[in-house]
Amino acid sequence: MVDINAPHATSTARGDFDAWPCALQTLLDGMDIESKSSFTASLLAVDESARVRTSLLSVGELFVPDARTLCFALWSSSRTARAVHSTGRAALTFVFDEAFYQLQLNARPVSCGNFPLTCFVATIEAGESQRVDYARLTTGISFQLQQHKTVIERWYGQVQVLKRLASMHA
Known part of the structure:
Protein backbone atom coordinates (compact mmCIF):
# COMPACT_ATOMS: atom_id res chain seq x y z
CA MET A 1 0.00 0.00 0.00
CA VAL A 2 1.25 3.47 -0.90
CA ASP A 3 1.08 6.22 1.68
CA ILE A 4 -0.04 9.29 -0.30
CA ASN A 5 0.90 11.53 2.63
CA ALA A 6 4.51 10.31 2.75
CA PRO A 7 7.15 12.75 1.51
CA HIS A 8 8.22 12.01 -2.03
CA ALA A 9 11.14 13.13 -4.12
CA THR A 10 9.38 14.70 -7.06
CA SER A 11 9.55 18.22 -8.28
CA THR A 12 7.39 20.45 -10.38
CA ALA A 13 9.07 22.99 -12.60
CA ARG A 14 6.92 26.01 -13.20
CA GLY A 15 7.82 28.98 -15.31
CA ASP A 16 5.95 32.26 -15.46
CA PHE A 17 6.18 34.57 -18.47
CA ASP A 18 4.48 37.54 -20.08
CA ALA A 19 6.07 37.14 -23.51
CA TRP A 20 6.18 34.16 -25.86
CA PRO A 21 9.22 31.94 -25.35
CA CYS A 22 11.25 31.73 -28.59
CA ALA A 23 10.31 28.09 -29.29
CA LEU A 24 6.60 28.96 -29.10
CA GLN A 25 7.05 31.98 -31.36
CA THR A 26 8.61 29.63 -33.90
CA LEU A 27 5.81 27.08 -33.47
CA LEU A 28 3.14 29.70 -34.19
CA ASP A 29 4.99 31.82 -36.77
CA GLY A 30 2.71 30.82 -39.67
CA MET A 31 5.56 29.06 -41.46
CA ASP A 32 5.89 25.39 -42.35
CA ILE A 33 2.31 24.71 -41.23
CA GLU A 34 2.26 21.22 -42.71
CA SER A 35 5.00 19.92 -40.38
CA LYS A 36 3.17 21.43 -37.38
CA SER A 37 -0.30 20.25 -38.39
CA SER A 38 -0.84 17.94 -35.41
CA PHE A 39 -0.54 20.79 -32.86
CA THR A 40 -3.79 21.57 -31.05
CA ALA A 41 -4.55 24.22 -28.44
CA SER A 42 -7.70 24.77 -26.42
CA LEU A 43 -9.05 28.30 -26.18
CA LEU A 44 -11.37 28.80 -23.22
CA ALA A 45 -13.63 31.73 -22.44
CA VAL A 46 -16.34 32.30 -19.86
CA ASP A 47 -19.60 33.63 -21.25
CA GLU A 48 -22.04 36.00 -19.56
CA SER A 49 -23.90 33.08 -17.93
CA ALA A 50 -20.61 31.90 -16.34
CA ARG A 51 -20.34 28.86 -18.61
CA VAL A 52 -16.93 27.88 -19.92
CA ARG A 53 -16.81 27.77 -23.72
CA THR A 54 -14.03 25.95 -25.53
CA SER A 55 -12.72 25.90 -29.08
CA LEU A 56 -9.91 23.71 -30.32
CA LEU A 57 -7.43 25.60 -32.47
CA SER A 58 -4.64 24.53 -34.81
CA VAL A 59 -1.60 26.25 -36.28
CA GLY A 60 -4.02 27.33 -39.01
CA GLU A 61 -5.99 29.53 -36.61
CA LEU A 62 -3.12 30.90 -34.50
CA PHE A 63 -0.38 33.39 -35.37
CA VAL A 64 2.24 35.01 -33.12
CA PRO A 65 3.49 38.23 -34.76
CA ASP A 66 5.68 39.36 -31.85
CA ALA A 67 6.71 38.47 -28.31
CA ARG A 68 3.51 39.62 -26.58
CA THR A 69 0.75 39.19 -29.18
CA LEU A 70 -1.44 36.36 -30.43
CA CYS A 71 -3.79 36.65 -33.38
CA PHE A 72 -6.43 33.96 -33.62
CA ALA A 73 -9.50 33.09 -35.65
CA LEU A 74 -12.68 31.35 -34.50
CA TRP A 75 -15.77 30.26 -36.35
CA SER A 76 -18.11 33.24 -36.11
CA SER A 77 -21.05 31.12 -34.98
CA SER A 78 -19.15 29.53 -32.09
CA ARG A 79 -20.11 30.18 -28.50
CA THR A 80 -16.43 30.71 -27.73
CA ALA A 81 -16.19 33.53 -30.28
CA ARG A 82 -19.24 35.20 -28.74
CA ALA A 83 -17.81 34.82 -25.21
CA VAL A 84 -14.41 36.29 -26.15
CA HIS A 85 -16.13 39.09 -28.06
CA SER A 86 -18.29 40.04 -25.07
CA THR A 87 -15.69 39.71 -22.29
CA GLY A 88 -12.40 40.39 -24.04
CA ARG A 89 -10.79 37.58 -22.05
CA ALA A 90 -9.63 34.06 -22.88
CA ALA A 91 -7.19 31.38 -21.80
CA LEU A 92 -5.13 29.31 -24.21
CA THR A 93 -3.88 25.90 -23.05
CA PHE A 94 -1.73 23.33 -24.81
CA VAL A 95 1.09 20.81 -24.45
CA PHE A 96 4.45 21.62 -26.01
CA ASP A 97 7.97 20.32 -25.43
CA GLU A 98 6.83 18.00 -22.60
CA ALA A 99 5.23 20.85 -20.64
CA PHE A 100 1.69 22.12 -20.07
CA TYR A 101 1.17 25.77 -21.00
CA GLN A 102 -1.58 28.16 -20.02
CA LEU A 103 -1.83 31.77 -21.13
CA GLN A 104 -4.28 34.39 -19.90
CA LEU A 105 -5.19 36.72 -22.75
CA ASN A 106 -6.79 40.11 -23.22
CA PHE A 115 -13.41 36.45 -44.10
CA PRO A 116 -15.69 33.65 -42.78
CA LEU A 117 -14.02 33.56 -39.33
CA THR A 118 -14.04 36.06 -36.48
CA CYS A 119 -10.54 37.36 -35.82
CA PHE A 120 -9.02 38.58 -32.57
CA VAL A 121 -5.78 40.26 -31.57
CA ALA A 122 -4.76 39.34 -28.02
CA THR A 123 -2.05 40.39 -25.61
CA ILE A 124 -0.52 38.01 -23.10
CA GLU A 125 -1.55 39.06 -19.62
CA ALA A 126 0.23 36.14 -17.95
CA GLY A 127 1.55 32.76 -18.96
CA GLU A 128 2.90 29.74 -17.19
CA SER A 129 4.39 26.40 -18.04
CA GLN A 130 4.48 23.34 -15.82
CA ARG A 131 6.36 20.07 -15.99
CA VAL A 132 7.03 17.33 -13.48
CA ASP A 133 10.05 15.07 -13.19
CA TYR A 134 8.08 11.85 -12.80
CA ALA A 135 6.15 11.99 -16.08
CA ARG A 136 6.60 13.26 -19.62
CA LEU A 137 3.71 15.02 -21.30
CA THR A 138 3.72 13.75 -24.84
CA THR A 139 0.52 15.19 -26.26
CA GLY A 140 -2.45 17.20 -25.23
CA ILE A 141 -5.35 16.89 -27.63
CA SER A 142 -4.24 15.60 -31.00
CA PHE A 143 -5.93 14.86 -34.29
CA GLN A 144 -5.29 13.48 -37.74
CA LEU A 145 -6.44 15.45 -40.78
CA GLN A 146 -8.87 13.67 -43.10
CA GLN A 147 -8.41 15.97 -46.10
CA HIS A 148 -4.80 16.87 -45.45
CA LYS A 149 -4.01 18.93 -48.57
CA THR A 150 -7.28 20.88 -48.52
CA VAL A 151 -7.02 21.69 -44.81
CA ILE A 152 -3.35 22.71 -45.01
CA GLU A 153 -4.13 25.06 -47.93
CA ARG A 154 -7.04 26.58 -45.97
CA TRP A 155 -4.82 27.03 -42.91
CA TYR A 156 -2.15 28.85 -44.93
CA GLY A 157 -4.88 31.18 -46.22
CA GLN A 158 -6.25 31.78 -42.73
CA VAL A 159 -2.78 32.54 -41.34
CA GLN A 160 -2.19 35.01 -44.20
CA VAL A 161 -5.32 36.89 -43.06
CA LEU A 162 -4.05 36.83 -39.45
CA LYS A 163 -0.65 38.13 -40.59
CA ARG A 164 -2.30 41.06 -42.41
CA LEU A 165 -4.40 41.82 -39.33
CA ALA A 166 -1.33 41.68 -37.11
CA SER A 167 0.52 44.19 -39.28
CA MET A 168 -2.50 46.53 -39.28
CA HIS A 169 -2.91 46.36 -35.49
CA ALA A 170 0.71 46.42 -34.38
Whole structure:
Protein backbone atom coordinates (compact mmCIF):
# COMPACT_ATOMS: atom_id res chain seq x y z
CA MET A 1 0.00 0.00 0.00
CA VAL A 2 1.25 3.47 -0.90
CA ASP A 3 1.08 6.22 1.68
CA ILE A 4 -0.04 9.29 -0.30
CA ASN A 5 0.90 11.53 2.63
CA ALA A 6 4.51 10.31 2.75
CA PRO A 7 7.15 12.75 1.51
CA HIS A 8 8.22 12.01 -2.03
CA ALA A 9 11.14 13.13 -4.12
CA THR A 10 9.38 14.70 -7.06
CA SER A 11 9.55 18.22 -8.28
CA THR A 12 7.39 20.45 -10.38
CA ALA A 13 9.07 22.99 -12.60
CA ARG A 14 6.92 26.01 -13.20
CA GLY A 15 7.82 28.98 -15.31
CA ASP A 16 5.95 32.26 -15.46
CA PHE A 17 6.18 34.57 -18.47
CA ASP A 18 4.48 37.54 -20.08
CA ALA A 19 6.07 37.14 -23.51
CA TRP A 20 6.18 34.16 -25.86
CA PRO A 21 9.22 31.94 -25.35
CA CYS A 22 11.25 31.73 -28.59
CA ALA A 23 10.31 28.09 -29.29
CA LEU A 24 6.60 28.96 -29.10
CA GLN A 25 7.05 31.98 -31.36
CA THR A 26 8.61 29.63 -33.90
CA LEU A 27 5.81 27.08 -33.47
CA LEU A 28 3.14 29.70 -34.19
CA ASP A 29 4.99 31.82 -36.77
CA GLY A 30 2.71 30.82 -39.67
CA MET A 31 5.56 29.06 -41.46
CA ASP A 32 5.89 25.39 -42.35
CA ILE A 33 2.31 24.71 -41.23
CA GLU A 34 2.26 21.22 -42.71
CA SER A 35 5.00 19.92 -40.38
CA LYS A 36 3.17 21.43 -37.38
CA SER A 37 -0.30 20.25 -38.39
CA SER A 38 -0.84 17.94 -35.41
CA PHE A 39 -0.54 20.79 -32.86
CA THR A 40 -3.79 21.57 -31.05
CA ALA A 41 -4.55 24.22 -28.44
CA SER A 42 -7.70 24.77 -26.42
CA LEU A 43 -9.05 28.30 -26.18
CA LEU A 44 -11.37 28.80 -23.22
CA ALA A 45 -13.63 31.73 -22.44
CA VAL A 46 -16.34 32.30 -19.86
CA ASP A 47 -19.60 33.63 -21.25
CA GLU A 48 -22.04 36.00 -19.56
CA SER A 49 -23.90 33.08 -17.93
CA ALA A 50 -20.61 31.90 -16.34
CA ARG A 51 -20.34 28.86 -18.61
CA VAL A 52 -16.93 27.88 -19.92
CA ARG A 53 -16.81 27.77 -23.72
CA THR A 54 -14.03 25.95 -25.53
CA SER A 55 -12.72 25.90 -29.08
CA LEU A 56 -9.91 23.71 -30.32
CA LEU A 57 -7.43 25.60 -32.47
CA SER A 58 -4.64 24.53 -34.81
CA VAL A 59 -1.60 26.25 -36.28
CA GLY A 60 -4.02 27.33 -39.01
CA GLU A 61 -5.99 29.53 -36.61
CA LEU A 62 -3.12 30.90 -34.50
CA PHE A 63 -0.38 33.39 -35.37
CA VAL A 64 2.24 35.01 -33.12
CA PRO A 65 3.49 38.23 -34.76
CA ASP A 66 5.68 39.36 -31.85
CA ALA A 67 6.71 38.47 -28.31
CA ARG A 68 3.51 39.62 -26.58
CA THR A 69 0.75 39.19 -29.18
CA LEU A 70 -1.44 36.36 -30.43
CA CYS A 71 -3.79 36.65 -33.38
CA PHE A 72 -6.43 33.96 -33.62
CA ALA A 73 -9.50 33.09 -35.65
CA LEU A 74 -12.68 31.35 -34.50
CA TRP A 75 -15.77 30.26 -36.35
CA SER A 76 -18.11 33.24 -36.11
CA SER A 77 -21.05 31.12 -34.98
CA SER A 78 -19.15 29.53 -32.09
CA ARG A 79 -20.11 30.18 -28.50
CA THR A 80 -16.43 30.71 -27.73
CA ALA A 81 -16.19 33.53 -30.28
CA ARG A 82 -19.24 35.20 -28.74
CA ALA A 83 -17.81 34.82 -25.21
CA VAL A 84 -14.41 36.29 -26.15
CA HIS A 85 -16.13 39.09 -28.06
CA SER A 86 -18.29 40.04 -25.07
CA THR A 87 -15.69 39.71 -22.29
CA GLY A 88 -12.40 40.39 -24.04
CA ARG A 89 -10.79 37.58 -22.05
CA ALA A 90 -9.63 34.06 -22.88
CA ALA A 91 -7.19 31.38 -21.80
CA LEU A 92 -5.13 29.31 -24.21
CA THR A 93 -3.88 25.90 -23.05
CA PHE A 94 -1.73 23.33 -24.81
CA VAL A 95 1.09 20.81 -24.45
CA PHE A 96 4.45 21.62 -26.01
CA ASP A 97 7.97 20.32 -25.43
CA GLU A 98 6.83 18.00 -22.60
CA ALA A 99 5.23 20.85 -20.64
CA PHE A 100 1.69 22.12 -20.07
CA TYR A 101 1.17 25.77 -21.00
CA GLN A 102 -1.58 28.16 -20.02
CA LEU A 103 -1.83 31.77 -21.13
CA GLN A 104 -4.28 34.39 -19.90
CA LEU A 105 -5.19 36.72 -22.75
CA ASN A 106 -6.79 40.11 -23.22
CA ALA A 107 -8.42 39.93 -26.65
CA ARG A 108 -10.25 42.30 -28.92
CA PRO A 109 -12.11 41.50 -32.10
CA VAL A 110 -10.76 43.05 -35.29
CA SER A 111 -12.42 43.42 -38.63
CA CYS A 112 -11.27 40.90 -41.21
CA GLY A 113 -13.58 41.94 -44.02
CA ASN A 114 -15.67 39.17 -45.54
CA PHE A 115 -13.41 36.45 -44.10
CA PRO A 116 -15.69 33.65 -42.78
CA LEU A 117 -14.02 33.56 -39.33
CA THR A 118 -14.04 36.06 -36.48
CA CYS A 119 -10.54 37.36 -35.82
CA PHE A 120 -9.02 38.58 -32.57
CA VAL A 121 -5.78 40.26 -31.57
CA ALA A 122 -4.76 39.34 -28.02
CA THR A 123 -2.05 40.39 -25.61
CA ILE A 124 -0.52 38.01 -23.10
CA GLU A 125 -1.55 39.06 -19.62
CA ALA A 126 0.23 36.14 -17.95
CA GLY A 127 1.55 32.76 -18.96
CA GLU A 128 2.90 29.74 -17.19
CA SER A 129 4.39 26.40 -18.04
CA GLN A 130 4.48 23.34 -15.82
CA ARG A 131 6.36 20.07 -15.99
CA VAL A 132 7.03 17.33 -13.48
CA ASP A 133 10.05 15.07 -13.19
CA TYR A 134 8.08 11.85 -12.80
CA ALA A 135 6.15 11.99 -16.08
CA ARG A 136 6.60 13.26 -19.62
CA LEU A 137 3.71 15.02 -21.30
CA THR A 138 3.72 13.75 -24.84
CA THR A 139 0.52 15.19 -26.26
CA GLY A 140 -2.45 17.20 -25.23
CA ILE A 141 -5.35 16.89 -27.63
CA SER A 142 -4.24 15.60 -31.00
CA PHE A 143 -5.93 14.86 -34.29
CA GLN A 144 -5.29 13.48 -37.74
CA LEU A 145 -6.44 15.45 -40.78
CA GLN A 146 -8.87 13.67 -43.10
CA GLN A 147 -8.41 15.97 -46.10
CA HIS A 148 -4.80 16.87 -45.45
CA LYS A 149 -4.01 18.93 -48.57
CA THR A 150 -7.28 20.88 -48.52
CA VAL A 151 -7.02 21.69 -44.81
CA ILE A 152 -3.35 22.71 -45.01
CA GLU A 153 -4.13 25.06 -47.93
CA ARG A 154 -7.04 26.58 -45.97
CA TRP A 155 -4.82 27.03 -42.91
CA TYR A 156 -2.15 28.85 -44.93
CA GLY A 157 -4.88 31.18 -46.22
CA GLN A 158 -6.25 31.78 -42.73
CA VAL A 159 -2.78 32.54 -41.34
CA GLN A 160 -2.19 35.01 -44.20
CA VAL A 161 -5.32 36.89 -43.06
CA LEU A 162 -4.05 36.83 -39.45
CA LYS A 163 -0.65 38.13 -40.59
CA ARG A 164 -2.30 41.06 -42.41
CA LEU A 165 -4.40 41.82 -39.33
CA ALA A 166 -1.33 41.68 -37.11
CA SER A 167 0.52 44.19 -39.28
CA MET A 168 -2.50 46.53 -39.28
CA HIS A 169 -2.91 46.36 -35.49
CA ALA A 170 0.71 46.42 -34.38
